[in-house]
Amino acid sequence: MPEMIKRIEAKIRTATRDRAGRTEDWEPGAQGSSEVYLGVAGREFRCGTERSDFEPGADDSFVFGGDANVEYANVNDPQNIPLAVALDMPVYIRFDNRGGSDAWCLERVEVRVDGANGEDHVFVSPALDGDAILWLGTEAGFQVYLSM
Incomplete structure (x- = not known):
């Protein structure tokens, strides 16, 4: 039987106004x-x-998954997915601005996928190395892909 995903944790830092180089809009x-x-x-x-x-x-x-803190945890549960599938598919963060902010300034993202047998994998964004920030939105694109 394949190792299943036990838990996924996404740590996301939104940039401060100063770091984002805030504009009026x-x-x-x-x-x-x-x-x-x-x-x-x-x-x-x-x-x-x-x-x-x-x-x-x-x-x-x-x-x-395990120790979930998200809303609608029952429909956002990865525990029935094999860990190998997570490693074969793209990992990304997507911003959807329908009805909300036009843009979002991302400073850091780290995603940890834990397997039920103790195997874990960490994904980060190469686009956010060093002091980089990344705007997501209509004028900047909506997704950022992560890698191990």
Whole structure:
């Protein structure tokens, strides 16, 4: 029997206004009705908790599967997916600005996929190396891909 995913944790830092080089029209946070999704193992998981997420300067953590802290945990549960599938498919963060902020400024993202037998894998964005920041939105694109 293949090793299954036990837990996925996405740690996401939204840039501060100063780091984002804020303009009059763009705030760095993904506020309002904006949504952020994590793509892993051939599907997407909604990154959202009961508190306000993605505020400027915030460090947010989203746990799916074991010890879940996300809203709608039952439909955002990866525990029935083989770990090998997660390693064969793209891993990414996607910003959806329908009805919310026009853009979102990402400073850091780290995704850890834990297998039921203790094997784990960490994915990060090469686009966010060093002091880099990354705007996502209508004028900048909506996704950033991660690698191990």
